[in-house]
Amino acid sequence: MSKRAIDGIREALIQGLMEGTAPWQKPWKPGDKDVSQPYNASSGRAYTGWSNIVSLWIASDKSGYTSPAWVTFKQAKDLGIHPRKGEKGTPVEFWKFHKKREKNENGTTEEKVIPVNRIFYVFNEEQLADPLTEAAKPPVIEAQPEPVQFVARLIEASGIPLSWGGDKAYYRPSTDGIRLPRPEQFHEVSEIAATGLHELIHATGAASRLNRDKSDRAREEVVAEAGAWLAAMRFGLPATPENSASYLTGWASRLKGDQAKEIDRALADAQKAVNFIEQMAQECGLIDGVDDSTAATAAA
Structure with a gap:
């Protein structure tokens, strides 16, 4: 994640901690209609990684969003809708790991894993001009019965x-x-x-x-x-x-x-x-x- 984006998340975290409003100081109940893990409405997958989850929770809390659905500008466009004028996206990071075989100094071949990081800006459903009627359904987090x-x-x-x-x-x-x-x-x-x-x-x-x-x-x-x-x-x-x-x-x-x-x-x-x-x-x-x-x- 870019220095500018991650610094913004850190600043919000520190402020939340000092005020007693950090995301993990709030109750979480699986299936609660008012509390849901943020997910991408194009893929239907939940966001992973602390920076993504916390970034989206902080943005939702600050702006009062109740929808857990998020999309990039392109994904919104593909669904035939767009963010309202003046709306700003929230940063999330995308990691992908490529495997590459290289010879080391001893002349033997070894496999290396190369991480690739990109930053995307996503918009909450409530920032869009129209609701995500054709979006993927949110992931269902089944509550453990015991x-x-x-x-x-x-x-x-x-x-x-x-x-x-x-x-x-x-x-x-x-x-x-x-x-x-x-x-x-x-x-x-x-x-x-x-x-x-x-x-x-x-x-x-x-x-x-x-x-x-x-x-x-x-x-x-x-x-x-x-x-x-x-x-x-x-x-x-x-x-x-x-x-x-x-x-x-x-x-x-x-x-x-x-x-x-x-x-x-x-x-x-x-x-x-x-x-x-x-x-x-x-x-x-x-x-x-x-x-x-x-x-x-x-x-x-």
């Missing part, structure tokens, strides 16, 4: 011991285990699932997994909260922020160094954690595999 059991299986699939009891939720690095209060101690099932995801994201940072730098506790809390929200959308789980807005805002204000860089780093780490959990879930059959072309074609 969210608590599903999260427990996700934790098990990641090889992390889970125990119940006490009045605190935490991941303990020394034992590499997660402990959650008993289900009856929570007010709602959604709180159990959200808290379990939060602690699971923490656990992905262990040396035996992603070996994430957790020296800055403030950044790690942002990673866990944002990652839990992204994971909830991916797996069809309800997300009720485990931390209050004021609590998370407090952590954000204590980020060390350049806040913009630390926010970017935290969100990138959150996405890596979700990808790690998704791979584990696929390997043990909890979820179906996803077509590799999804991320590449979502923005195009």
